[in-house]
Amino acid sequence: MSNLNRRTFIKTTLGSAAAASMAGMAWKPYRGRGGSLELLRVASVGVGGMGWSDLNRVSDHAAVEIAALCDVDSNNLGRARDIFEDARGFSDWREMFGAMGNEIDAVTVSTPDHMHAPVTMTALMNNKHVYCQKPLTHTIHESRRMVEVAKRKPLLTTQMGTQNASRQHKRQAQQMLTDGIIGEVKAIHAWSDRPAGWWPQGKDRPSGNDPVPGYLKWDLWLGVAPTRPYVSETYAPFKWRGIRDFGCGALGDMACHIADTPIQAFRLYKPTSVLVEATDATADMFPSTERVIIEFAGVDASGGKPVTLSWTDGGRKPTPQELGVAEDVELLANCCAVIGSKATMLVDQEKGFLEMWSDGKRMDFKKPNLEGRNHWHQWVDAAFDGDQTQSNFIFAGRMCETLALGALASRFPNQKLKYDSKSMTFPDFPEANQWVKTDYREGWAVKGLSEQT
Ligand SMILES: NC(=O)c1ccc[n+]([C@@H]2O[C@H](COP(=O)([O-])OP(=O)(O)OC[C@H]3O[C@@H](n4cnc5c(N)ncnc54)[C@H](O)[C@@H]3O)[C@@H](O)[C@H]2O)c1
Numbered sequence: 001m002s003n004l005n006r007r008t009f010i011k012t013t014l015g016s017a018a019a020a021s022m023a024g025m026a027w028k029p030y031r032g033r034g035g036s037l038e039l040l041r042v043a044s045v046g047v048g049g050m051g052w053s054d055l056n057r058v059s060d061h062a063a064v065e066i067a068a069l070c071d072v073d074s075n076n077l078g079r080a081r082d083i084f085e086d087a088r089g090f091s092d093w094r095e096m097f098g099a100m101g102n103e104i105d106a107v108t109v110s111t112p113d114h115m116h117a118p119v120t121m122t123a124l125m126n127n128k129h130v131y132c133q134k135p136l137t138h139t140i141h142e143s144r145r146m147v148e149v150a151k152r153k154p155l156l157t158t159q160m161g162t163q164n165a166s167r168q169h170k171r172q173a174q175q176m177l178t179d180g181i182i183g184e185v186k187a188i189h190a191w192s193d194r195p196a197g198w199w200p201q202g203k204d205r206p207s208g209n210d211p212v213p214g215y216l217k218w219d220l221w222l223g224v225a226p227t228r229p230y231v232s233e234t235y236a237p238f239k240w241r242g243i244r245d246f247g248c249g250a251l252g253d254m255a256c257h258i259a260d261t262p263i264q265a266f267r268l269y270k271p272t273s274v275l276v277e278a279t280d281a282t283a284d285m286f287p288s289t290e291r292v293i294i295e296f297a298g299v300d301a302s303g304g305k306p307v308t309l310s311w312t313d314g315g316r317k318p319t320p321q322e323l324g325v326a327e328d329v330e331l332l333a334n335c336c337a338v339i340g341s342k343a344t345m346l347v348d349q350e351k352g353f354l355e356m357w358s359d360g361k362r363m364d365f366k367k368p369n370l371e372g373r374n375h376w377h378q379w380v381d382a383a384f385d386g387d388q389t390q391s392n393f394i395f396a397g398r399m400c401e402t403l404a405l406g407a408l409a410s411r412f413p414n415q416k417l418k419y420d421s422k423s424m425t426f427p428d429f430p431e432a433n434q435w436v437k438t439d440y441r442e443g444w445a446v447k448g449l450s451e452q453t
Contacts, residue, residue: 040129040383043068043104045093045119048076049237050133051110054161055080057376058108058131064380067104070096072217073236091217093119101126106383109133110161112236114246115223117142118440121448124149124156129383131376133161134256135248135403136396140424141437143401145449150393159379159389160396162256168372169354170261171390173347175368177265177301181356182340184303188262189323191312192254193333195288201242201249201314202280202288206234224440242285244407249286250313251406254334257349259309260391260399262338268307269398270297274409275416287413289314292406311406325357408435 042064044055048071059066066084070093071077081089090096106129109119113135120132121142137143150158164170177185195201209229212218218230225245233239241247262268273295278287292311298304312318320329323337324344331346332353338345343358356363375390382389401421409417409432417429426432440450 039063039065040106040380041065041067041104042106042108043070043096043100043128044080044108044110045070045096046109046111046115046133047071047080048073049110050161051108052076052080054108054110054131054133054376055084057374058380059084061377061380063384068096068100072220074215092220093122097122097126104128106130106157106380111223112221112240112246113248113252114138114225117146117449118224118444118446121145121149121446124153124158125448127153127156129157129379130393131159131161131379132393134391134396135252135400136160136393137400137404138248139436139438140401140404140408142449143397143404144424146393146400147397149448150397155386157379157383157386157389158393158396159375159382160256160391160393160400161375162260162391162396163375164257164349165260165264166373166375166378166390167350167352168370169352170347170349171370171372172367173345173354174261174265175370176365177262177338177345179368180301181343181365182338182345183342184305185262185266185299185301185307185338185340187339188259188307188309188336189312189318189339190255190259190309190336191317191331191334192250192258193315194250194254194313195242196315199239199241199247201286202282203242203285204282205243205284206231208234222441224444224446226441244284244286244411247286248403248407249410251286251290251292251311251410252400252403254313254349255311255403255406256396256399258334258336259311261336261347263309263399263402264395266299266301266307268296268299268309268402270421271295271402271405271419272297272306272421273416273418274405276406276410276413278410278413281410281413283411286407286410287314289316290410290413291316292409294402294406296402309402323357324360326360326362408432411435 047055066087069080069087070090072091077089107123109132116132117137120130123130208231210232212230271294275293278290281287294309296307298306317331320327332348335348343356346355356365417426420427424436
């Protein structure tokens with residue numbers, strides 16, 4: 001369909017939808033702007049790195065207009081403004097909301113992890129649809145609040161940026177798991193080669209104090225995080241991932257992409273304990289390699305029995321024997337194995353790999369008739385038609401609470417921490433409670449996160 005036809009299609013569809021709404025039919029009206037229904041006016045926050053990709057993938061939808069761009073790096077902002085000439089540019093997202101709150105319908109958030117929740121929550125509170133990069137949140141508290149607010153605002157369309165979840169093989173895998181193909185789920189293994197030398201972990205706080213480059217607004221980059229001197233080649237861009245104040249480590253970075261399929265299929269949303277096995281975790285950084293064992297309360301798919309997720313990173317993998325696959329199988333670097341009473345499923349995050357094994361042999365199986373989808377356009381379309389997105393915040397916030405739990409537990413390695421998800425506390429280990437919520441820097445209170453609203 002050409003862009004013009006597509007836009008006409010959406011406009012026509014919206015017209016009938018509005019009529020259906022007025023007639024009292026089950027239609028979720030699009031509420032983002034209350035004016036013309038022709039275009040979704042998007043503001044993009046963080047437009048370098050993955051944000052560049054998000055900006056381009058969202059804006060190539062025919063019903064999207066990029067209305068505002070925000071980046072603390074003037075080079076990245078300038079590159080985006082050269083293409084989207086009509087968009088207004090900002091370096092501070094708070095000013096952007098203040099100046100253009102009534103002229104934007106939707107926001108993409110592709111900043112470092114520590115700023116996801118502050119920008120996203122502000123957007124939700126201002127009734128904007130949000131596409132936010134993974135992981136959606138940085139702490140347990142942020143995760144819980146995100147789910148609560150997303151539930152309270154069902155007319156807003158949300159999507160976490162786990163684009164692989166919309167690929168054909170991952171959709172098929174999720175459907176097969178939901179349909180019970182593996183029998184009762186017994187255990188999940190997921191693993192990643194990250195940080196894989198891409199960014200440092202397992203070290204102390206970087207020393208030094210370099211002049212901030214003229215193109216970078218360092219104080220705005222720090223945002224809600226504690227003040228730190230700028231050290232070149234250390235934090236921005238990209239290398240902040242292994243540092244607790246800014247990133248979520250390899251677990252937060254990759255498990256969203258790798259372990260999401262079984263977590264979503266089985267609704268594993270109630271972790272009851274966590275144990276991180278690691279030797280070089282520091283107060284400042286996540287360990288260079290770890291095994292994270294998370295127990296979930298029983299679900300229907302496990303016959304009510306607890307389910308264990310065993311996550312390894314830094315190149316550690318489970319053995320083929322643990323997974324019930326042939327001994328000579330070369331396991332992919334980033335992959336997930338879901339072990340059930342009847343079979344084991346292997347599904348990777350990006351290569352399109354989906355296999356079933358039983359009794360150490362590959363099984364033939366029929367894949368459900370599901371297509372791959374464009375994750376970014378799915379979000380835009382859903383903002384118009386009210387459909388549920390693949391990685392909506394009600395799911396994403398629940399999953400990210402579990403990942404934030406694993407990240408927190410690496411502060412207390414080699415100790416099993418019981419977790420009471422109802423009260424979001426560690427009843428037998430009160431030292432851990434202080435990390436459920438982190439205080440934002442003075443002057444950076446965020447409505448919806450800094451206080452209960
Ligand atoms: N879905 C994926 O496959 C995928 C891949 C890579 C990164 N990511 C995610 O994307 C996010 C960004 O990662 P990255 O590798 O692009 O990081 P990066 O550091 O390379 O880029 C971040 C961008 O955001 C800008 N920025 C930083 N703070 C900002 C603020 N307060 N306001 C506005 N702009 C700000 C930076 O200047 C830069 O342009 C992370 O959350 C990461 O997990 C997702």
